[in-house]
Amino acid sequence: MALEIEIMVKVAAYTGGGLAMGLGAIGAAIGEGYTAAEANAAVSRNPKISADIFKNMLVGQAVAESASIFALVIAILLLFLDVPVPTLLKAAALLGAGLCMGLGAIGSGVGSGYPGGQACTGIARQPAVTSQLTTNMLIGSAVCQTPAIFAMVISLMLMFLDFGNAPLYPSWAAYLGAGLSMGLAAIGSGYGGGLAAGASCEGIARQPKSATNVTTIMLVGQAVSQTPAIFGLLVSFILMFKSYPESTALSASMALLSAGICMGFGGIGPGIGNGMAAEGAVRWVARNVEHAGDMMRIMLVGQAVSQSTAIYAMVVSLVLIFVV
C-alpha cells in the first residue's frame, strides 16, 4: 500500500508538470506573436528605424515570455520534486499546483503582448518618443505579470507547504480547488491589464504631451482589473489554510472543489471587462486630455459595476466553504 501511494504522488506530480507547461505555453506564444505581427507592420511603415522597432519588439517579447518561464520553473520543479512523506493529500496538492500555474500563465502572456505590439506601432508613427514608449510598455507589461506571479506563489505553496495531518477527505478537494480558483481567476486580470497597457502605448504615440495622464489612468485601470485575481488569491488562501473536520461524505468534498471552480471562472469575465473599460478610458484620455477627470470617474464607476459579478462569485464561494 505504501508503494501505491508513492506511485500516485508521482503520477500527480508528472500530470501537474505537463499541465503547467502545456497550458502555460498558450498565452505567451499568442502575445509574442501579436507583438511580432505589429512590429512587422511597423517596419513596413517606417523602414528607416527598423533597428529601434526590432529592439523594442525583443524587449516586449522578453517581458511577455516571463509568464511562460514561471510555468517552466514550476513544471521542472514538479518533475524532479522529492516528496519526503508521500500522501494522497500531497498528490491532490501537486495536481492543483500544476493546474494553477498553467491556467494562471494564459492571461498574463496574452495580455503583455498588447503593449509590446502597440509600442512598436507607436515607434513607427512617432520615432521621437521611442524611449518614453519603451518605458511605458515595460511598466504596463510588468503590471500584467502580477496575476501570473500570484499563481506561481499559490503553486509553490501547494508544492512545499507541509499540510501535516489534515484529513484526506475533504482536504484533497480544498487543495485542488485552491489551484483552480487562483489559476482561472488570473486569466481575466492578466488579459484585461494588457488591454489597458496596449491602449496607453497607442495613446502616447498619438499625443506625447498626454503621457503623464495616460500612464496614470493606465495604472489605476490595471490596478482595478487586478481585483478578480486578488479575490481568487483570497479564496485560495482560505481553502488552503482552513482546517476541515474529517468527513467522508462526497458532498463535503464537492462543496470545496466547487468553491474553487466558482471563484475561478467567476473572475474571468470581470477581469476582462475591467480591462476593456480601462482600455476605453486610456485611449480617450490621450485624445482629449482636458477631460481626463471625467473619464477616470466614469471608468471607475463602470469597473465597479462590472466587478459585481466577481463579488457574487466570491460570496457563493465563501458560502460553499463556510456555510453549507
Added chain:
Amino acid sequence: MAIEGVDIVKAAAFIGAGISMGLGAIGPGVGEGMVAAKACEAIGKNPKEAGLLTRTMLVGQAVSESTGIYSLVIALLLLFVV
C-alpha cells in the same frame, strides 16, 4: 467511503451552484466592461453630456447585470432550497 443517494444529490447541487455562478459571471463582466469602454469614448467625444452618458451607461450595465443575478439566484437555490 459509503456514498448514499442523498449525498450524491447534495454533492451535485454544490457543484452545480459553483458552475452556475462561476460561468454565469463571465458574460456580464465582459459585457459591462464593453459598456464602460464605450461610455469613456463617448465622454471623450462629447464631454458636455457626461451626466447623461453616465446614466445611460449605468442603465445599460444594470440590464446586462441581470443574467449575473439569475446565476446568483440559481446558485443560492441550489445551495439552500433544492
